[in-house]
Each structure stands twice: as C-alpha cells, then as structure tokens.
Amino acid sequence: MLSERQRKILNAIVDDYIRSAEPVGSRSISKRGDVAFSPATIRNEMSDLEELGYLEQPHTSAGRIPSHKGYRYYVDHLVKYGTLSSHELNVMKVFFAEKIHEMEQVFQQAATILSGLTNYTSIVLGPEVFSTTLKNLQIIPLDDRTAVAIFVTNTGHVENRIVQIPEGMAVSEVEKAVNILNNRLAQVPLFQLKSKLYNEIGAELSKYVNGYEELILTIENALEDHEEDRIYMSGATNMLMQPEFRDVDKVKLILDTLGEAPAILKMLDTMSEGIQVRIGSENSLAAINNCSLITATYSVDGHCLGTIGILGPTRMEYGKVISLLDYLSKDMALLLARWYK
Known part of the structure; x- marks a missing residue:
C-alpha cells in the first residue's frame, strides 16, 4: 500500500508525463502547487516508487516515467473523471x-x-x-459452378452471397458438406466461424467430402465481409x-x-x-x-x-x-x- 505522499507524487508524475511525454524530475514536481514537498524528499520517494515497480528510469535521465504497474495504480486509485468541456x-x-x-x-x-x-x-x-450466432447455412446450386449461400442468424438476420462451387464437385457432396457445417457451426458466434472452419471442421470434412479445401475457401470468402460490416x-x-x-x-x-x-x-x-x-x-x-x-x-x-x-x-x-x-x-x-x- 502506498503512503499518501507516494500517491501524490505518483499522481503528479503520471499527470505531467501524460502532458509532456518527457521524463519527470523531482524539481518540476516540487513546483506544483498540489505537491508541497522538497525536491530531496520527492527524489527519495521516486526511488522507492521505482523499486516498488511503479516508476521507470529511461536511459540515464534523472527523470522518471510511469510503468504499466504505475498506470494501473493511477487508473484504479488516482484518476479524476472530470466533466466534459x-x-x-x-x-x-x-x-x-x-x-x-x-x-x-x-x-x-x-x-x-x-x-x-x-x-x-x-x-x-x-x-x-459477439452474441450473434449462426442458426442455419444453406448452399443452393444455381448451375454447375455457382450457388447462393444463405446465412441465417439467431436474430433472424438473413444474408445471401453468390459463391463458386469447386470444379467437379457433385451436388451431393455440397449437401453432405452443408449438413456437417450446420451440425458443427450452429450457435457458434459469427466472429468465430472462420477459425472453427479451419481448426475444427476441416479435418472432419476431409473424411467425407472430396474437394473440401476449395469449399472451405468459398465459404470463408462468403463470410469475409460479415465481421467488417460490424x-x-x-x-x-x-x-x-x-x-x-x-x-x-x-x-x-x-x-x-x-x-x-x-x-x-x-x-x-x-x-x-x-x-x-x-x-x-x-x-x-x-x-x-x-x-x-x-x-x-x-x-x-x-x-x-x-x-x-x-x-x-x-x-x-x-x-x-x-x-x-x-x-x-x-x-x-x-x-x-x-x-x-
């Protein structure tokens, strides 16, 4: 636990460093109206605060800057939430x-x-x-090479994307893949879909679906804009x-x-x-x-x-x-x- 004097000095150092982006010395702190201590006292306390991990001394400068631990203490105990200008x-x-x-x-x-x-x-x-999840995925072939991918979320939002069917992939293979995807991706948050596709579902698709790599890439491309939209x-x-x-x-x-x-x-x-x-x-x-x-x-x-x-x-x-x-x-x-x- 820091003493009241240490709290005042740490607060002054953080405030000054935020404003100046320059290491703060004892003399500049002593000139503040809210810190009524001598430069020698401030130097001693600054050394103690450095030993405790709240301050750092960059290079050979006589001044100190706050460490991450110092900022954390400042935010948790010292920061003043002012009114807006x-x-x-x-x-x-x-x-x-x-x-x-x-x-x-x-x-x-x-x-x-x-x-x-x-x-x-x-x-x-x-x-x-983070909370919107996939409810259902459909891939409906339009011809031999193109299909429409339909994504339905738990909020009722529906999105359509035109996608390419991998060359040579039969409709039955597409249906098989969609069944696996719906089984494994239902209720998965939208922002996690891509990582799930590669980290968990790719291995399973490889056992049952020929040309699954291209299909995963197709679905990934269809999902690409969804995260950025939000x-x-x-x-x-x-x-x-x-x-x-x-x-x-x-x-x-x-x-x-x-x-x-x-x-x-x-x-x-x-x-x-x-x-x-x-x-x-x-x-x-x-x-x-x-x-x-x-x-x-x-x-x-x-x-x-x-x-x-x-x-x-x-x-x-x-x-x-x-x-x-x-x-x-x-x-x-x-x-x-x-x-x-």
Whole structure:
C-alpha cells in the first residue's frame, strides 16, 4: 500500500508525463502547487516508487516515467473523471440531435467523433458482434459452378452471397458438406466461424467430402465481409502523431493489426461490460502491448448491444477518455433504444 505522499507524487508524475511525454524530475514536481514537498524528499520517494515497480528510469535521465504497474495504480486509485468541456459537450449534443436514418451512420459517426476529440484510435462494434450466432447455412446450386449461400442468424438476420462451387464437385457432396457445417457451426458466434472452419471442421470434412479445401475457401470468402460490416473505426493513423511510436516497425505492426477484423474482435472479445481499462501487457494481443485500450459497452433494456473502444499510448489521458466513453455510451443506448422499439 502506498503512503499518501507516494500517491501524490505518483499522481503528479503520471499527470505531467501524460502532458509532456518527457521524463519527470523531482524539481518540476516540487513546483506544483498540489505537491508541497522538497525536491530531496520527492527524489527519495521516486526511488522507492521505482523499486516498488511503479516508476521507470529511461536511459540515464534523472527523470522518471510511469510503468504499466504505475498506470494501473493511477487508473484504479488516482484518476479524476472530470466533466466534459463545453466544446466536447457541444460536439456530442450536435451528434445526437442529428436525424440519422441508418444505424450504420450512428456507429461510424460515433467513431469519428471520438477519434477527433481524443486524437487516439476509436473502434465501435455494432450490435451483438459477439452474441450473434449462426442458426442455419444453406448452399443452393444455381448451375454447375455457382450457388447462393444463405446465412441465417439467431436474430433472424438473413444474408445471401453468390459463391463458386469447386470444379467437379457433385451436388451431393455440397449437401453432405452443408449438413456437417450446420451440425458443427450452429450457435457458434459469427466472429468465430472462420477459425472453427479451419481448426475444427476441416479435418472432419476431409473424411467425407472430396474437394473440401476449395469449399472451405468459398465459404470463408462468403463470410469475409460479415465481421467488417460490424466494425467501425476512425483515427487509425493517429498513432503516428504520438512520440512513443516514432519506431516505424512498431507503428506498422499496430496498423496491420487494426486492419484485420479477427484481430480487432480478439482484442475486444475479453472485455467485460461497463467501462474497462487494459494497460500494456494486460492486452490480449502482443502488437498492442505498448498501448492502452479503454472500452465501454452500450445496452438497451439490460441487453448489451455493442462496444466502444479507444486505443492509444499508455501515456493516455485516462480521465478524459473514460468520461467521454461514459457519456457517449449512455447517450448511444438512449438513441438505439428508439431504433429497437
């Protein structure tokens, strides 16, 4: 347990580092009005905080920066959730006052607003991206080489895709494969269908269906757009503006990850309802282990419909981001409640 003095000094270091992106020294902390300690006292406490794992000393600099453990303590015990500025409130009010005729516009506009107000990357998952499951799959041949694939979800949503039948595959083989797929994929969340196809079902199809590899590829292509239809993102390149990400290879890895729908879903899949904060290595993907991810869920009638997320450096304005997500998620829930009635 940290002493009150250590808490004040850690809080001051995190606040200063968030603003400056430069290691924080004892002298700059002593000049703050809310920290009434001498530079010598602050230096001693900074050394203790470093030993405890809350601070790090980059290179030979006399200043310190927060560690992931330090950020976690800050978020759990010290962060202040301020009220939104008049500009932020006005942007939100204008958004929710607009007459939006398509639900997709709500999610994309929400993502755009969040990235604009925070200068981080925003991700919005449309309704039920994790809970929508496959109810039934049909593949109906139109001629020898083409068919229509029909996907029916547990919510009653129906999607049709024109697909190619592998050359030489008999209709009976297609029917056999569809029976196996329905048996194994029924009630599987849509975002998990691709991995199930390859990791579990491919081996079974190989025993009973000739040309199953091409058929799996055909079905995968038919599913390809479904995940992306529910993911709305804005500000992916904002990472380039952060001093932590001057390393081109590091940024490329993050941007490549943000370009893959399965990776985004994996990144957000383990986040619980309400507001959640994942810092550094707490994230499920190695590519974003130098980032923080803050998410908020939005619900209607107690049913969680989707998730709003902000991805940025660990040197993130946690209080501001959490306040924005809290405000936006609640108002989105009210807005969507009108769509669902």
